[in-house]
Amino acid sequence: MTAQIIDGKAFALGLRARVGELAAAFRGSAGRPAGLAVVLVGDDPASNVYVRSKGKATIAANMESFEHRLPAETSQDDLLALVERLNADDRVDGILVQLPLPAHIDAQTIITRISPDKDVDGFHPVNAGRLMTGLPGFVPCTPLGCLMLLEDQLGDLSGLDAVVIGRSNIVGKPMAALLTAKSATVTIAHSRTRDLSSVVRRADIIVAAVGRADFVKGEWIKPGATVIDVGINRTDEGLVGDVDFDGAASVAGAITPVPGGVGPMTIACLLRNTLVAAHRNAGVALEEGAI
Numbered sequence: 001m002t003a004q005i006i007d008g009k010a011f012a013l014g015l016r017a018r019v020g021e022l023a024a025a026f027r028g029s030a031g032r033p034a035g036l037a038v039v040l041v042g043d044d045p046a047s048n049v050y051v052r053s054k055g056k057a058t059i060a061a062n063m064e065s066f067e068h069r070l071p072a073e074t075s076q077d078d079l080l081a082l083v084e085r086l087n088a089d090d091r092v093d094g095i096l097v098q099l100p101l102p103a104h105i106d107a108q109t110i111i112t113r114i115s116p117d118k119d120v121d122g123f124h125p126v127n128a129g130r131l132m133t134g135l136p137g138f139v140p141c142t143p144l145g146c147l148m149l150l151e152d153q154l155g156d157l158s159g160l161d162a163v164v165i166g167r168s169n170i171v172g173k174p175m176a177a178l179l180t181a182k183s184a185t186v187t188i189a190h191s192r193t194r195d196l197s198s199v200v201r202r203a204d205i206i207v208a209a210v211g212r213a214d215f216v217k218g219e220w221i222k223p224g225a226t227v228i229d230v231g232i233n234r235t236d237e238g239l240v241g242d243v244d245f246d247g248a249a250s251v252a253g254a255i256t257p258v259p260g261g262v263g264p265m266t267i268a269c270l271l272r273n274t275l276v277a278a279h280r281n282a283g284v285a286l287e288e289g290a291i
């Protein structure tokens with residue numbers, strides 16, 4: 001069997017175009033563009049690339065981009081002060097503080113200071129709690145993008161066996177919550193999981209968010225399963241995911257590539273969340289299911 005390749009890049013471009021149209025309409029009715037502030041502390045090259053591409057995508061979607069680049073030595077108090085300024089700035093609908101932060105800054109303290117109404121990353125404990133309890137709130141962009149690809153591919157997910165490998169607050173845990181809300185039967189695997197290959201072999205849906213190149217092997221995968229590869233690993237062979245792509249593609253039913261799979265969806269969902277935040281913050285109605 002040869003898997004269908006799930007074209008996340010194309011899906012993301014479609015989503016960005018829809019968001020862009022709605023953002024133009026928002027600008028008309030609110031009298032101002034939706035605004036996204038991105039904060040980068042330090043000069044990590046990968047983070048630099050992400051922040052630049054987020055800024056470009058924001059402008060292309062008819063929104064305003066506010067970039068704040070701070071030196072690596074910035075104190076936690078100075079960063080908190082910037083977050084407070086952005087919380088109070090009516091032009092700013094969404095705030096994203098790029099992770100990872102330098103070691104002297106506690107990321108959780110910063111995230112918790114962002115207004116939950118502007119937390120378009122969905123990392124604030126209030127939004128995490130809303131996701132767990134089924135209340136409306138902001139859902140982290142990467143798992144939201146993965147869910148969109150899965151529903152596009154499979155339709156109804158109810159009753160399907162899903163394995164999420166990884167339990168981080170930004171990918172694994174919210175991914176598992178979303179799949180549970182869609183009535184999949186969800187297993188969360190992590191570094192203490194015993195006999196991971198057997199756990200993975202039962203799954204109709206595999207989401208790999210481990211951070212290790214080519215970690216999930218083709219032999220672990222049930223024939224016909226759908227594989228979502230979240231991993232972004234820079235190797236001598238270039239950018240690769242957490243799944244051994246060639247091995248997996250010969251057994252899976254469908255698989256996301258790296259690059260061109262989940263990554264572009266993350267950015268598209270960030271713009272989507274910012275558009276939703278803008279409507280809520282400005283009190284402008286956004287039709288249910290418009291995006």
Ligand SMILES: NC(=O)C1=CN([C@@H]2O[C@H](COP(=O)(O)OP(=O)(O)OC[C@H]3O[C@@H](n4cnc5c(N)ncnc54)[C@H](OP(=O)(O)O)[C@@H]3O)[C@@H](O)[C@H]2O)C=CC1
Nearest residue numbers: 142166167168171190191209210211230231232262263266
């Ligand atoms: N495409 C995109 O848009 C994005 C991609 N990423 C990428 O996704 C990957 C995961 O990111 P993130 O969740 O932040 O990473 P973390 O490092 O926070 O979490 C990794 C998870 O993998 C688990 N793990 C590590 N080793 C093993 C193992 N041998 N067997 C089973 N589980 C293991 C860890 O388990 P334990 O908890 O026990 O330590 C942990 O839960 C990275 O490659 C990252 O770059 C991240 C965000 C967005």
Ligand SMILES: Nc1nc(=O)c2c([nH]1)NC[C@@H]1CN(c3ccc(C(=O)N[C@@H](CCC(=O)O)C(=O)O)cc3)C=[N+]21
Nearest residue numbers: 096097098099100121232259260261262263264266267
């Ligand atoms: N506050 C915060 N929010 C984040 O959402 C966040 C973050 N910090 N820190 C880093 C991770 C990682 N992340 C990615 C976004 C896009 C691609 C992406 O577009 N990837 C392209 C390739 C890009 C390339 O070539 O490097 C692709 O997979 O096709 C990847 C990874 C968001 N993250």
